[in-house]
Amino acid sequence: MKYKIILSTLLFFSLISESGFAQNTIHPTSSLYQYPKEPEVRQKLENWRDLKFGMIIHWGLYAVPGIIESWSICNEDWITRDSMSRYDDYKKWYWGLSKDFNPTKFDPESWAKAAKSAGMKYLVFTTKHHDGFNMFDTKYSDFKISNGPFANNPRADVAKYVFDAFRKENFMIGAYFSKPDWYTQYYWWDRYATPDRNVNYDIRKNPWRWNKYKEFTYNQINELTSNYGSVDILWLDGGWVRPLNTVNDEVRSWGAPIPPFSQEIDMPKIATMARKNQPGLLIVDRTVHGPYENYRTPEQTIPKTKSDTPWESCITLGGAWGYVPNDNFKTASKVIHTLIEVVAKGGSLLLGVGPTAEGTLLDAQVERLNEIGKWLDKNGEAIYGTRATDHFNENDIYFTKGKGNNLYALVKINEGSAPSASISWTKNIPKSGSKITLLGEDISLKWEKKGEKVLVYLPKEITEKYHSSPALALRFEK
Incomplete structure (x- = not known):
């Protein structure tokens, strides 16, 4: 005792x-x-x-x-x-x-x-x-x-x-x-x-x-x-x-x-x-x-x-x-x-x-x-099988590189929050005509390049569905 x-x-x-x-x-x-x-x-x-x-x-x-x-x-x-x-x-x-x-x-x-x-x-x-x-x-x-x-x-x-x-x-x-x-x-x-x-x-x-x-x-x-x-x-x-x-x-x-x-x-x-x-x-x-x-x-x-x-x-x-x-x-x-x-x-x-x-x-x-x-x-x-890329982080977005030409943007979402209607970054610019896909949904997202910034838009049904999700993962080619 x-x-x-x-x-x-x-x-x-x-x-x-x-x-x-x-x-x-x-x-x-x-x-x-x-x-x-x-x-x-x-x-x-x-x-x-x-x-x-x-x-x-x-x-x-x-x-x-x-x-x-x-x-x-x-x-x-x-x-x-x-x-x-x-x-x-x-x-x-x-x-x-x-x-x-x-x-x-x-x-x-x-x-x-x-x-x-x-x-x-x-x-x-x-x-x-x-x-x-x-x-x-x-x-x-x-x-x-x-x-x-x-x-x-x-x-x-x-x-x-x-x-x-x-x-x-x-x-x-x-x-x-x-x-x-x-x-x-x-x-x-x-x-x-x-x-x-x-x-x-x-x-x-x-x-x-x-x-x-x-x-x-x-x-x-x-x-x-x-x-x-x-x-x-x-x-x-x-x-x-x-x-x-x-x-x-x-x-x-x-x-x-x-x-x-x-x-x-x-x-x-x-x-x-x-x-x-x-x-x-x-x-x-x-x-x-x-x-x-x-x-x-x-x-x-x-x-x-x-x-x-x-x-x-x-x-x-x-x-x-x-x-x-x-x-x-x-x-x-x-x-x-x-x-x-x-x-x-x-x-x-x-x-x-x-x-x-x-x-x-x-x-x-x-x-x-x-x-x-x-x-x-x-x-x-x-996550699996990936390697680090030179520009690995920008604010709440982290990037990984697949073994092919794919790059991934992993967007951290604060606990209890919903993802924003748009996601932006300035490094790891997708190549022209690249398709940006939301993993888990297998849907293509609308995106554009404005100056030095990439803007990716999330449909309302996605922001609502992924309310309180820890993170989103986007696939694209650089």
């Missing part, structure tokens, strides 16, 4: 994370980028860039009390716990949640159905977050969903059934894996205190222990890329685990101390093994710019301008990555507006959804996803 205050405080940190106030939230893009050299990887990267919209699922011990994922056991200034509690007691309580995590209503098929209904095309699932609790049946740790009250369930190897369910819906499959593991003695050694997110011993003085950690990490990634069917993306989180010479201002901005040694885990060796197991595998070593960050992942934010290099914004549907009670979910309109802006700037949107401890999605989450999908059913042509 003494953790009631803690839970409410941590919920606060979860809910404010969207603004970037909470720690470890914003991972901005950088100008440095290396395209993968392997033809199979380059082809998969282009295939991924066509998909545009995916789901990331955070699910683990933190769902049981409904608190921020993993971070409550990290001893840093931005984490607030009950001042009357002992840190070691809190960690023991948190680790002990493994005895309570029994998701008897686990239904990954319903998750996949909801994601498909939203128009999503790829999945990233948390196989292990920073707390070290494994959502797959690893042989290298007993701290796993398949070693607690859920052990005798025929679906105890959770990741397998999640991947299978989404694969049956033709999703590209991504495995989230945390490079730091705060549970294993090879990373947070009980001999010492755990002052922050970093390894809690000096690697230079304990090379054997760190080498065991590298071996442990290698073996778990080998399992994930060998035993779980086709995996398309290895999404590695925990960017402070990296070579010391790659630490930059972005890493320093997170506020955690920078140890005077490398926390490198031999990514070349891991990548070689993983791509031998999964030819063409995309590797996303988040924030570690170089050959193993095949696309960038700004978190809870959208870059200010477009980028022609591959990237995705990972943004939560609510205020938290995982399940928290009474979360405030974004409206479908807000998500659609976000998707439009992200895609027009050349990126993809990875939307965060957290199932309950029982293994189900909330009705409110499913309702939002269905609403998003209804809009994409009509307007997906302007």
